[in-house]
Amino acid sequence: MKYDFTAIEKKWQAKWLEEKPFTAVTDDKTREKFYGLIEFPYPSAQGLHVGHARPFTAMDIICRKKRMQGYNVLFPMGYDAFGLPTENFAIKNKIHPAKVTHDNVANFRRQLQALGYSFDWDREVNTTDPSYYKWTQWIFLQLYKKGLAYKASMPVNWCTSCKIVLANEEVVDGGCERCGSEVIRKEKSQWMLAITKYADRLIDDLEDVDYINRVKIQQRNWIGRSEGTELNFGTTLGETLTVYTTRCDTLFGVTYMVVSPEHPCLDKWKDSITNWEAVSAYKDEAARKSDFERSELNKDKTGVRLEGIAAINPATKEQIPLFVSDYVLMSYGTGAVMGVPGHDQRDWEFATKFGLPIIEVVKGGDITKEAFTLKDDTGIMVNSGFLDGMTVKEAIPAMKEWVTKEGLGQSKTNYKLRDWVFSRQRYWGEPIPLVNCEKCGWVPLPEDQLPLLLPEVDSYEVTDTGESPLSKMTDWVNTTCPCCGGPAKRETDTMPQWAGSSWYFLRYMDAHNDKELVSKEAEQYWGPVDWYNGGMEHTTLHLLYSRFWHKFLYDIGVVSTKEPYAKRTSHGMILGEGGIKMSKSRGNVVNPTDVIAEYGADTMRLYIMFVGDFEKAATWSTEAVKGSKRFLDRVWNLAESASESYEESEANQPILHKTIKKVTSDVDDLKLNTAIASLMTMVNEMAANGATRGDMRTLLLLLSPFAPHIVEELWEMLGFAAKEGKMACQTDWPVYDESKTVASTVEMAVQVNGKLKGSIKMPVDSAEEAVVAEAMKVEKVAKAVEGMKLVKTIHVKNRLVNLIVKPQ
RNA sequence: GCCGGUGUGGUGGAAUGGUAGACACAGGAGACUUAAAAUCUCCCGGUAGCAAUACUGUACCGGUUCGAGUCCGGUCACCGGCACCA
Numbered sequence: 001m002k003y004d005f006t007a008i009e010k011k012w013q014a015k016w017l018e019e020k021p022f023t024a025v026t027d028d029k030t031r032e033k034f035y036g037l038i039e040f041p042y043p044s045a046q047g048l049h050v051g052h053a054r055p056f057t058a059m060d061i062i063c064r065k066k067r068m069q070g071y072n073v074l075f076p077m078g079y080d081a082f083g084l085p086t087e088n089f090a091i092k093n094k095i096h097p098a099k100v101t102h103d104n105v106a107n108f109r110r111q112l113q114a115l116g117y118s119f120d121w122d123r124e125v126n127t128t129d130p131s132y133y134k135w136t137q138w139i140f141l142q143l144y145k146k147g148l149a150y151k152a153s154m155p156v157n158w159c160t161s162c163k164i165v166l167a168n169e170e171v172v173d174g175g176c177e178r179c180g181s182e183v184i185r186k187e188k189s190q191w192m193l194a195i196t197k198y199a200d201r202l203i204d205d206l207e208d209v210d211y212i213n214r215v216k217i218q219q220r221n222w223i224g225r226s227e228g229t230e231l232n233f234g235t236t237l238g239e240t241l242t243v244y245t246t247r248c249d250t251l252f253g254v255t256y257m258v259v260s261p262e263h264p265c266l267d268k269w270k271d272s273i274t275n276w277e278a279v280s281a282y283k284d285e286a287a288r289k290s291d292f293e294r295s296e297l298n299k300d301k302t303g304v305r306l307e308g309i310a311a312i313n314p315a316t317k318e319q320i321p322l323f324v325s326d327y328v329l330m331s332y333g334t335g336a337v338m339g340v341p342g343h344d345q346r347d348w349e350f351a352t353k354f355g356l357p358i359i360e361v362v363k364g365g366d367i368t369k370e371a372f373t374l375k376d377d378t379g380i381m382v383n384s385g386f387l388d389g390m391t392v393k394e395a396i397p398a399m400k401e402w403v404t405k406e407g408l409g410q411s412k413t414n415y416k417l418r419d420w421v422f423s424r425q426r427y428w429g430e431p432i433p434l435v436n437c438e439k440c441g442w443v444p445l446p447e448d449q450l451p452l453l454l455p456e457v458d459s460y461e462v463t464d465t466g467e468s469p470l471s472k473m474t475d476w477v478n479t480t481c482p483c484c485g486g487p488a489k490r491e492t493d494t495m496p497q498w499a500g501s502s503w504y505f506l507r508y509m510d511a512h513n514d515k516e517l518v519s520k521e522a523e524q525y526w527g528p529v530d531w532y533n534g535g536m537e538h539t540t541l542h543l544l545y546s547r548f549w550h551k552f553l554y555d556i557g558v559v560s561t562k563e564p565y566a567k568r569t570s571h572g573m574i575l576g577e578g579g580i581k582m583s584k585s586r587g588n589v590v591n592p593t594d595v596i597a598e599y600g601a602d603t604m605r606l607y608i609m610f611v612g613d614f615e616k617a618a619t620w621s622t623e624a625v626k627g628s629k630r631f632l633d634r635v636w637n638l639a640e641s642a643s644e645s646y647e648e649s650e651a652n653q654p655i656l657h658k659t660i661k662k663v664t665s666d667v668d669d670l671k672l673n674t675a676i677a678s679l680m681t682m683v684n685e686m687a688a689n690g691a692t693r694g695d696m697r698t699l700l701l702l703l704s705p706f707a708p709h710i711v712e713e714l715w716e717m718l719g720f721a722a723k724e725g726k727m728a729c730q731t732d733w734p735v736y737d738e739s740k741t742v743a744s745t746v747e748m749a750v751q752v753n754g755k756l757k758g759s760i761k762m763p764v765d766s767a768e769e770a771v772v773a774e775a776m777k778v779e780k781v782a783k784a785v786e787g788m789k790l791v792k793t794i795h796v797k798n799r800l801v802n803l804i805v806k807p808q
Numbered sequence: 809g810c811c812g813g814u815g816u817g818g819u820g821g822a823a824u825g826g827u828a829g830a831c832a833c834a835g836g837a838g839a840c841u842u843a844a845a846a847u848c849u850c851c852c853g854g855u856a857g858c859a860a861u862a863c864u865g866u867a868c869c870g871g872u873u874c875g876a877g878u879c880c881g882g883u884c885a886c887c888g889g890c891a892c893c894a
Contacts, residue, residue, distance in 0.1 A: 214812055214889095221811060224893065245894060258894095301892090332893045339894095345809090346892055416893055536888075573888095610832075612821060616814080617887080624820065624833045631832085633847090674822065677831035684831095749827035754875040756827055780861095794874055800826050804874050 003636040005600030009709040013113055021728040022067070022118040024074040026510070026522050034071040035526050036063040037505055037565070039534040039542070040078040040125075042497075043104035044085060048111040050590045050608065050620060051582070055533050055571045057605045058614060058672055060117045062531065064705035065667050067118075068733040074526055075118060076508035078125035079105050083497045087428040091460045097428045101128055111593060115601050116708050118728070123511040127500030132507060133430040134451035135517040136499050139549060140422075141433055141444045142556055148194045151442070154421055158186035164462045165425045184288070188466070191432060191493060193420040195548045199223050200413075201562075202547055211568040212615070215539050222540040224416025229400055230334065231409040233257060234312040236319065237272055241265060241311060244333030244414055247343065248403060249395035251315040252384040253361035255351065256339040258303065258323045261286035262330035266306075274308035279324055286326045301327055301350045314408050315385065325350065333414055345371040359383060362392060420545065422496060427460045427469040429494030437481035437488035446482050454494075468492040501542055502549040505529050505564060517558060524560050532565040535573075543568070569670055572617040574608070579619045590620050602707035603629040609672040609706065631676075632710055634683055635703065638691055639714045645692040652695045654743045655685045660736035663702050672706075679703055693718050698734050700727065742798070749800040750775040752784040768795040775801050 016022065038059045041052055063075040081101045090097040105126060112119065125132055143149045157166040161181035165188065176183055195202075203223050206216045228246035235241055241257065259265060261283045266273070273279055282304045303325030310319040320339075327346055328337050341351030341358040348371035351358055358367055362379035365372025372379070374392070381387040386402070387395045403409045423432070433445040433452040445452055455476040457469050470492040471477060481488035503517070510522035534543070550564035575581055576588035583589065595604045606628040612618035648656065659682040666675035679702060686695055696718055704711040704727050715727045724730065745761050748771065758778040762771055772793055775781055781803070788805035795801050 217812060218889065221890070224890095226893075228894080243894080247894080327892045327894095329893070337894045344894065346894075349892095414893075416890090540889085610820090619820070621820065621833070627820095627832045630847095637847090673820095674831080677822075680831055747827085751827085751875070754873090759827065792874070794826090796826055800875090802826080802874055 001640070003633055003710065005602060005632075005710065006597075008713045009114075009116065009596075009601050012709045012712045013116055015726075016116075016118070016728060017113065017121070019726075019728075020122070021726065022073075022075065022120055023122055024076075024120045025072060026525055028072045029525065031070060031072040033074065033526060033530075034063070034066045035074045035505075035509075035528075035530045036066070037076070037508075037529045037532045039538065040080050040501070040504060041108060042083055042085075043079045043081050043101060043108045045089060045100070045104055046584070046589070047104075047107050048115075048592050049582070050592050050595075051574045053115060053592050053604065053608045054574055054614070054618075055535075056112070056117060057115070057608055058571065058670065059531070059533055060605075061609070061672060061705040062667060062670075064118055064708065065664075065733060068701070068705070068730050070731050070733075074123075074508065075120060076123045076125075076511075077112060077117070077119040077121070078123075078504060078508070079108065079127065080497065080501045080504070081105065081126050081128040082429045082495075082500055084426070084428075087426060087460055090428070096456075097460065098128065101126075114596055115592065115605065118708070123508050125504055125507050125511055127430075127504065128428075130451040130453055131514065133500065135507065136430050136495065136503070137433045137445075137450050137452060138447060138517065139503060139553070140430075140495065140499070141447065141450075143193060143552060144434065144442075144444055146552075146556070148197065148552065149422065150192055150194065151189055152192050152419075153187050154190045154192070155185040156188045156190070156421075157183050158466065159183050163464050163466060165466050186466075188425075190421050190423040191491075193422045193548075195420045195545070196415055196417055198548050198551055199225065199415045199417050201551055202544060205547075205551075205563055209563050209568070210566060212570055215536070215543070215568055215570060218536075218539045219544060222417065222544065226414050228333075228412055228414060229403060229409055230412040231314070231338065231403060233314060233338065235322070236310045236312070237269060239265075239269070241322075241336055242334045242409070243336045243338045244412060245338055247340065247396075248399045249381065249384075249387060249392055250340040250343050250361050251313070251338070251399060252387070253340045253342045253359045254313050254315075254320065254338040255341060255357045255359060256321045256323060256354075257311045257336065258325045258328045258339055258350070259336040260328040260330040261324055261326050263324070263328075263335045265336075266324060269306075269309060272308050273306050275304070275306070278304050279306060282324055289326075301325065301346070301353050303327075303350065303354070305354070314406070321356070323350075323354070331418065332416065341371065342367045343371050343373055345373060347371065361387075420498075420548075422499070423493035424496050425462055425466055425468040425492075426494050427454070427457060429496065430454075430499055431470065432491040432493055432495060434491045435479055435481060435488040436491065437484060437486060439486055440481055440483040440488075442491075443481055443483045443488065449482075452490075468494060470494070498542060498545050502546040503553070505532075505546075506550075506553075506559065520560075523558075527559060528561045528563060529565045531567045531569070533569045533571060536570045539570075570615060572613070572615055574611070575617055575619045577620060577622070582620070590622070595622075595625065599625055599629045600632075600709075602632055602710050606631065606676060606707055610676045612673055614670050614672055631680055631683065632707060634687065635699070635707075635710065636714070638683060638687055638699075639696055639718060641691075642696045642718065643690065643692045646694045646697075647692060648694040648698070649689070649692045651689040652686055652691060653740050655682050655689075656695065656698050657736040657738075657740040658682075658742075659702060660698065660734045661738075661741055664733070664736070667705070676706060679706070701730065701732070701734050704730070746798045748798065750778055750781055751800060751802040752781055753804060754802060755784075757781045757784055762798075764798060768793065768801075771795060771801045772803070775803065 036059050038055050063073050067073045086097045086100050089100055159166055159176040159181055161179050203220055203225055226246050228244055229248040230242055230244055232240045232242050270276055303323045306322045309322050311322050313320050339347045341347040342360045343362055360367045361384045362372055363382045364379045379392045381390045381395045431452045431454055434442050437443050455473050457473055460469050462469060463471060477490050479488055479490055506518045509526040510518040513519055546564055553559045554562050592604055607625045610628055659678050662678040663675045700711045700715050712727045715721050742764050745763055747759050748762050750758050750760055757780040760774045785805050789808045791806050792804040
């Protein structure tokens with residue numbers, strides 16, 4: 001019989017869907033649970049991509065193996081279906097986004113099932129489903145009630161031609177992604193979430209989770225905690241100007257100060273600034289520039305001195321000039337900095353350009369050439385009054401103490417992390433469940449009125465003023481205040497795509513609960529997620545946002561763990577042929593459906609795992625897929641030629657046990673490529689030795705997570721299904737016997753003075769003397785040792801012996 | 809610029825400090841076949857040699873070690889992220 005993968009895969013996929021062997025049971029507390037999670041996809045019109053198949057297949061393998069090891073496994077799937085592409089498609093084709101989403105989801109589900117993933121389909125979720133987004137809205141209301149959601153005026157990206165607000169992703173090289181026109185900054189009132197209040201916990205709790213290191217590092221850098229000092233400088237106006245610095249030790253070296261163009265002090269001090277026209281012109285120029293331009297043109301420092309005002313250095317009591325310059329950001333620290341040109345490169349450039357004095361206060365560099373920025377022990381303070389002679393490390397606390405004592409400021413921790421802009425002027429998102437009442441202000445919708453459904457609209461286009469399409473629905477917008485009953489207007493902004501994905505892993509635990517987001521019982525059983533795999537591109541947004549929401553839910557008693565994910569791993573990208581990124585425009589996108597049609601899902605699964613180190617980028621090669629197909633052909637042929645005996649054969653014992661050991665540990669370590677390589681070696685060796693059905697049983701058990709369809713078929717063919725039931729229901733993952741993993745003899749390397757001279761065959765665990773004696777018999781060794789004195793031998797059991805010799 | 813990662817055959821990639829190149833792809837030779845495909849067997853880093861073999865080889869320079877692709881110091885290249893964060 002031939003290996004007919006199409007028929008086999010269809011047969012078993014249908015049986016799995018019908019018999020549901022992968023359904024997770026929440027109330028089975030007798031078994032240890034394992035919750036494996038992969039990032040749910042955005043159901044795009046293009047359908048599944050081979051890039052999805054990599055992480056999905058890996059987690060499917062892990063979960064299938066865990067099930068076989070007796071765990072109660074939760075491995076769910078869903079769709080993150082709100083978002084722009086669907087909305088844009090709806091606008092263009094005048095189809096309701098819900099319909100587009102429904103069709104795309106159906107396509108995704110079909111493709112996922114065609115790959116044989118062992119998802120628990122009974123728990124499927126969809127963020128656009130009202131029974132789901134009810135709870136997204138509910139979480140938002142809790143955040144609002146705890147004061148963590150607030151309205152603020154924020155600069156947004158505004159396309160001057162399309163007249164719409166763009167997400168950062170839609171701004172390409174400073175222009176609009178769609179029309180290429182100029183994108184400028186425009187102030188708009190937006191809902192914000194106070195993620196910065198959780199900044200410390202988001203950093204500190206990384207200690208307690210098992211994330212790959214680069215994810216932890218990237219999150220720490222993104223949050224960007226820095227410990228510094230807020231310092232008040234006096235001015236000739238008698239008013240104070242507060243700066244933030246991490247280098248208060250350099251206070252004696254401050255020769256000027258700079259405020260950002262948006263700093264409120266400028267307008268406040270307008271009347272005292274004698275060159276207001278020049279200052280005002282600079283302000284306007286800065287406001288016109290987009291963020292992109294401001295950072296692009298950062299090579300050359302610009303600025304204007306504020307004439308008529310001077311600041312006073314509190315340490316030296318000297319008057320120093322005050323500038324406005326766009327190298328200072330309003331969004332970080334206080335929007336004002338003290339200029340220390342001797343020890344900050346940006347300040348050095350600015351001072352050099354404007355001819356300001358540069359004072360050395362830390363000895364060690366050459367400040368005529370560049371700023372000396374070292375912060376460690378090597379620098380010694382000079383020209384700094386009471387700090388002279390101290391190291392920088394000593395000077396920082398000494399200065400802090402002095403500043404505090406003099407009432408000039410205090411210690412302050414700052415973060416690069418900004419609060420989360422939570423409003424979108426879009427249709428296809430969760431409506432924000434708040435109403436604005438003239439009398440009562442913002443009023444949350446009572447929880448029993450959730451979900452607040454997205455109304456039907458005539459057009460999904462944003463308005464000319466950049467308001468959400470919902471704002472045109474006056475019937476919907478005009479409502480009554482839940483508080484006073486008076487006239488009120490609904491919020492017309494919707495939530496960003498990140499909202500629904502910030503808590504979906506909780507919903508899987510209890511997907512059909514209409515009373516609660518998740519029941520206590522289900523949450524306490526399944527939480528936290530044991531293993532979450534996802535893309536590096538989600539490290540600083542999705543992963544951080546969902547950790548934030550989870551911590552908030554912990555604080556209000558909805559969940560019982562501080563962290564949502566115990567372990568996080570990340571996969572590398574799949575590149576197109578030739579190592580270039582796959583993209584629609586290059587036309588090099590590989591569709592898994594095509595590969596399945598030609599080679600089968602099992603081959604697809606094997607190849608995408610065999611292609612290389614899971615964490616690194618890998619290049620797709622349609623040629624190389626054949627290798628995985630040939631392997632499955634060999635497995636099929638081996639099964640057909642297997643002898644009738646249900647005993648394991650003596651000859652195959654070492655390879656069986658070696659492979660059990662290797663595959664078991666490799667799957668746990670996410671080294672799926674070498675796990676497959678060892679299975680290939682096993683099949684090659686079994687083919688050479690001849691295999692019994694007993695040998696095949698072990699092979700099939702080990703192979704089943706990787707290539708479940710062919711294994712299920714062979715399992716049945718060789719009579720195991722009749723005796724033990726389906727492979728999908730097996731709970732006896734093979735266990736190895738260490739003593740059987742090694743053959744009775746081993747090949748050992750022989751070196752003389754570290755140089756390889758040959759190899760010898762020795763019984764396992766031979767003693768050093770025997771090994772040395774045998775090694776001496778090797779011709780090349782004998783030649784190399786001749787006339788020399790043996791001074792030392794290094795014996796590594798079962799591996800090598802190294803003879804160290806010297807001339808006599 | 810800063811932070812992280814990676815450099816190994818023609819290619820994808822293996823190697824707890826212990827025989828570099830497992831396992832595959834491509835290529836070559838052969839078997840089977842009328843022929844092709846499929847399958848099976850063998851070869852496959854470089855240089856020299858008919859061969860046995862010798863030398864050499866993991867981006868580059870240096871160090872530690874009996875022994876380094878692996879550890880340490882420095883250099884270069886590429887990839888990803890951040891980017892005037894005071």
